[in-house]
Amino acid sequence: MKRDSLSKPLPDVAAGPHLGSPMPLDWVGMQGIALPLWLEEGGQAQQVHAWADVQVDLPAPHVKGIHMSRLYVLLDAFAAAQPLDAGALAAVLRRMVDSHADCASTQARLTLAFPVLRRQAALLTAGLSGWKSYPVRLRANVTPQGFALSLTVEIGYSSTCPCSAALARQLLADAFAAQFGEGGIDGIAARDWLQEHASLATPHSQRSTATVTVALTEQAELDLFPLIGLVEAALATPLQTAVKRADEQAFARLNGANLMYVEDAARRVQAALAPHYAQARVTVRHMESLHPHDAMAQAGQLT
Numbered sequence: 001m002k003r004d005s006l007s008k009p010l011p012d013v014a015a016g017p018h019l020g021s022p023m024p025l026d027w028v029g030m031q032g033i034a035l036p037l038w039l040e041e042g043g044q045a046q047q048v049h050a051w052a053d054v055q056v057d058l059p060a061p062h063v064k065g066i067h068m069s070r071l072y073v074l075l076d077a078f079a080a081a082q083p084l085d086a087g088a089l090a091a092v093l094r095r096m097v098d099s100h101a102d103c104a105s106t107q108a109r110l111t112l113a114f115p116v117l118r119r120q121a122a123l124l125t126a127g128l129s130g131w132k133s134y135p136v137r138l139r140a141n142v143t144p145q146g147f148a149l150s151l152t153v154e155i156g157y158s159s160t161c162p163c164s165a166a167l168a169r170q171l172l173a174d175a176f177a178a179q180f181g182e183g184g185i186d187g188i189a190a191r192d193w194l195q196e197h198a199s200l201a202t203p204h205s206q207r208s209t210a211t212v213t214v215a216l217t218e219q220a221e222l223d224l225f226p227l228i229g230l231v232e233a234a235l236a237t238p239l240q241t242a243v244k245r246a247d248e249q250a251f252a253r254l255n256g257a258n259l260m261y262v263e264d265a266a267r268r269v270q271a272a273l274a275p276h277y278a279q280a281r282v283t284v285r286h287m288e289s290l291h292p293h294d295a296m297a298q299a300g301q302l303t
Contacts, residue, residue, distance in 0.1 A: 026057060030052075030055075035050045035051070036049060037050045037084050037114060049114060050114035052112050055071075056105040074092055092110070093110055093141065093147070112138040115134065115136065118134060123247045124250050125246060129242060132239065136154075138222075147218050149220075153227060154209055154211045158205055158208065159206055159208040171201040175200055208284065211282070213282075214273065215280070261295070261297075262297040273300070284297050
């Protein structure tokens with residue numbers, strides 16, 4: 001190849017005339033960009049593998065297209081300048097808008113999806129713990145009106161149906177009465193009978209999820225672990241990691257002490273969030289073991 005051919009400018013088709021009908025576009029950009037991010041949670045740094053969606057608006061009908069490489073380069077630099085926080089998100093979005101001044105762009109948005117790992121101690125057994133993964137989604141945008149950020153995290157827990165528990169208790173009470181009648185009861189005999197027969201009917205329980213979304217300001221900390229802890233404390237039956245028999249028994253006790261419908265779970269979480277977040281929404285889902293469908297409830301609004 002001749003040297004002078006390398007110095008020739010490359011063709012820029014995007015700068016050419018429209019092939020279709022000129023009109024504004026709400027959003028143009030990329031989806032599913034792999035991105036390494038650093039988080040600081042619980043006093044420790046954690047690297048996560050995120051997927052990013054990024055776009056700017058294209059309000060000028062005469063502009064054929066945006067400069068996607070500019071967005072990619074800015075996103076790459078953003079990932080390298082960790083740890084992640086709300087201020088960094090706002091700054092990179094403003095740079096994205098500025099990078100497309102020649103396209104008359106005034107808005108940019110960025111969605112980041114990633115799992116965060118949190119170590120959880122066993123309920124009773126000292127020194128026993130394991131890792132739990134929580135799906136997280138950050139949605140940020142910059143407009144002429146300002147910056148907006150929402151944080152969504154999905155938290156697993158166990159739920160035991162109050163109605164099913166009451167029906168199971170009735171069967172147990174009837175069987176107990178049939179065995180011992182109304183006279184004096186030998187405590188040892190009653191204990192032995194219960195040890196053998198107390199599970200003749202068991203309430204249904206299921207793995208459940210609470211999907212919580214909160215609105216954050218540009219100055220706010222992400223504080224993922226405190227948010228997760230707040231929700232898990234409100235529900236009282238978070239999913240466990242490493243367990244021994246004593247921990248499994250303690251978990252059964254927690255479920256028995258915290259019977260809940262989806263309505264109960266949604267109200268518990270929303271009440272726990274209200275003092276800490278001006279805007280919060282919770283959606284709970286109980287993946288029924290009785291039915292082939294799920295039960296759900298939602299509380300709270302985001303503007």
